Amino acid sequence: DTAVSQTPKYLVTQMGNDKSIKCEQNLGHDTMYWYKQDSKKFLKIMFSYNNKELIINETVPNRFSPKSPDKAHLNLHINSLELGDSAVYFCASSRGGAPVQYFGPGTRLTVL
């Protein structure tokens, strides 16, 4: 009964491909997030989403798009993958956009 889960845990793909990472939370939270942690271990917010509003970090390329089929899921779609997209991606959730957030285990994306 993991609170925030992500699939897959590892994703290896070629440049130019399109891929998706799935995130599910069973905490009943209404806000979900995607973070990126690069090779230097810096953790940065990419998106914040609830049923009313999507907040996008302006530095995120538009090749990245979050899609939420329902309140418990926020998937991350990435088009035309580039080498620089290689990183660990973390999903998180919170209640009402509160700073107490619960993180998933991460998805390590490697672009070859």
Add this chain to the structure above:
Amino acid sequence: DAKTTQPTSMDCAEGRAANLPCNHSTISGNEYVYWYRQIHSQGPQYIIHGLKNNETNEMASLIITEDRKSSTLILPHATLRDTAVYYCIALSPSGGGADGLTFGKGTHLIIQP
């Protein structure tokens, strides 16, 4: 979010108390101090937060100075599993997290056997 400053790394002996400092001298009146940690190869984990009173939960204690310009996270009896990067974040809870959390470089705490 107020800027926070933490030491890059710290060592602590297993079984001893680990005291992790954080400076947030520009914190405003409605900003809380939040602590997270990230154990290697895992997602960040929420630890504790506070405004001005000292706080304690099953994981740690948080001591905030009276002027609120600094705080200390205390792990009372550190174990090897507490080896992690610890992040101190100062922000307002009312919507402050809606834009996502801003993680700095944190403190790499190494618990020595």
